[in-house]
Structures are given as structure tokens and as C-alpha cells.
Amino acid sequence: MSRRTGSSQRWRARQERDIYVEQATRAGWRSRAVFKLEQIQAKERLLKPGSVCVDLGSAPGSWSQLAAKLVSPGGRGVAVDLLPMETIPGVEFLQADFTVPETVAKLKQMLGGRHADLVMSDMAPNISGNRVMDQPRTMALLTDALVFATEVLKPNGDFLVKAFQGEVIDVFTRELRRHFATVKTIKPKASRPESREIYLLARTYGM
Numbered sequence: 001m002s003r004r005t006g007s008s009q010r011w012r013a014r015q016e017r018d019i020y021v022e023q024a025t026r027a028g029w030r031s032r033a034v035f036k037l038e039q040i041q042a043k044e045r046l047l048k049p050g051s052v053c054v055d056l057g058s059a060p061g062s063w064s065q066l067a068a069k070l071v072s073p074g075g076r077g078v079a080v081d082l083l084p085m086e087t088i089p090g091v092e093f094l095q096a097d098f099t100v101p102e103t104v105a106k107l108k109q110m111l112g113g114r115h116a117d118l119v120m121s122d123m124a125p126n127i128s129g130n131r132v133m134d135q136p137r138t139m140a141l142l143t144d145a146l147v148f149a150t151e152v153l154k155p156n157g158d159f160l161v162k163a164f165q166g167e168v169i170d171v172f173t174r175e176l177r178r179h180f181a182t183v184k185t186i187k188p189k190a191s192r193p194e195s196r197e198i199y200l201l202a203r204t205y206g207m
């Protein structure tokens with residue numbers, strides 16, 4: 001068995017065992033990732049009817065699906081991903097690389113002069129396994145997302161961003177604290193325990 005076949009079989013077996021995959025499929029969500037946002041939302045009430053939300057790294061689209069439901073009526077979503085994403089009513093999607101300045105300009109245009117209540121990012125850089133290369137890449141992507149958030153958020157807006165446990169977290173958390181009233185680390189139950197993924201929630205921009 002090739003290594004690749006072995007790891008994709010393990011991935012498939014893990015997916016089949018995963019209750020979140022099963023529940024997501026049954027409920028029509030595009031990814032099990034929806035439960036991470038749902039669990040965060042249950043505690044934090046980030047999305048409300050009328051909210052404007054930007055979803056960075058949105059494909060296949062489960063966060064945007066949930067956001068569209070929660071911000072209705074009166075709210076809207078703007079989403080971006082490198083990969084294509086099927087249409088979601090109430091969400092305007094751009095297929096592009098978020099790290100390119102033209103993409104940021106386009107996203108601002110799509111907001112049409114409105115400021116966002118929430119910027120959320122589930123993006124992750126391509127991890128090579130080499131820390132010397134991975135850490136600056138991770139930090140660069142987090143920083144790009146933060147800079148964007150500070151440019152488009154309303155005063156008092158919120159920023160939710162995926163990060164990975166490691167040295168960059170402390171530095172980045174300190175940076176978040178310069179812009180937001182509170183910053184907390186969240187590991188939703190639906191995030192695989194073996195994964196180093198965590199979410200940083202920075203609330204109340206500009207305070």
C-alpha cells in the first residue's frame with residue numbers, strides 16, 4: 001500500500017467514525033466545521049439578525065451557510081476562498097487569494113461602504129512540517145486577517161480567527177489585545193482533540 005493510499009484510507013475511516021460528519025451530512029451542512037462555529041455561537045452570540053459578516057477561507061461553505069441563517073433578516077455575508085464555493089443565498093462570494101492586495105480591495109467594494117460586525121477566518125496556511133518556514137507563514141496569514149479586520153470592522157465589532165497552538169499564539173494574542181477589549185482562546189468540542197487548531201476570539205474592536 002502506498003503511503004498516500006494509506007493516509008487517505010485512514011482519513012476516510014476517521015470521517016466515517018466521526019459523528020459530526022454524519023450529522024452535518026444529514027442536516028445539509030457542507031462541512032463538519034459548521035459545528036465549531038455553532039458551538040462558539042451558542043456561547044458567544046456573535047451573529048445576530050441584521051449583522052454583516054465576512055468569512056475568510058469560506059469553502060466549502062458551512063460557516064457561511066450558518067452565518068446567512070443567523071444574520072437573516074436584514075444581514076449579509078461576504079466570503080472569499082482560493083477554492084470555488086457553491087452559491088449561498090445572502091452571501092456574496094469571491095474566489096481569490098486573500099493575501100493579495102487586490103482581493104482585499106475587492107472585498108471592501110463588496111461590503112459597499114458598510115462596516116462588518118464580525119470578521120471570521122477559518123484559513124490555514126499550507127503547513128510543510130518545517131517550523132522555521134511554517135511559523136512565519138502562519139503569523140503572516142494571521143496578521144493579514146487582523147489588518148483587514150481593523151480596516152472593515154465597526155467600532156465594537158468582533159474578530160474570530162483560527163490559529164495553531166505554538167509560539168506565534170502569544171505574540172499574536174498580544175497584538176489582538178492592542179485593538180480589542182477582550183481576547184480569549186476557544187477549543188470547540190467539534191475541533192478534533194488531536195489537532196493543534198484553536199480559535200482566538202477578539203471582541204469589541206476599538207476599545
Ligand code: SAM
Nearest residue numbers: 033057059060061062063081082097098122123
Ligand atoms: N469554514 C469553512 C467551512 O465551514 O466550510 C472551512 C474552511 S477550510 C478549513 C479553510 C479554507 O481556507 C480552505 O478552503 C482554503 O482554500 C482557504 N484558504 C487558505 N488560504 C487562503 C487564502 N490565502 N485565501 C483564501 N482562502 C484561503
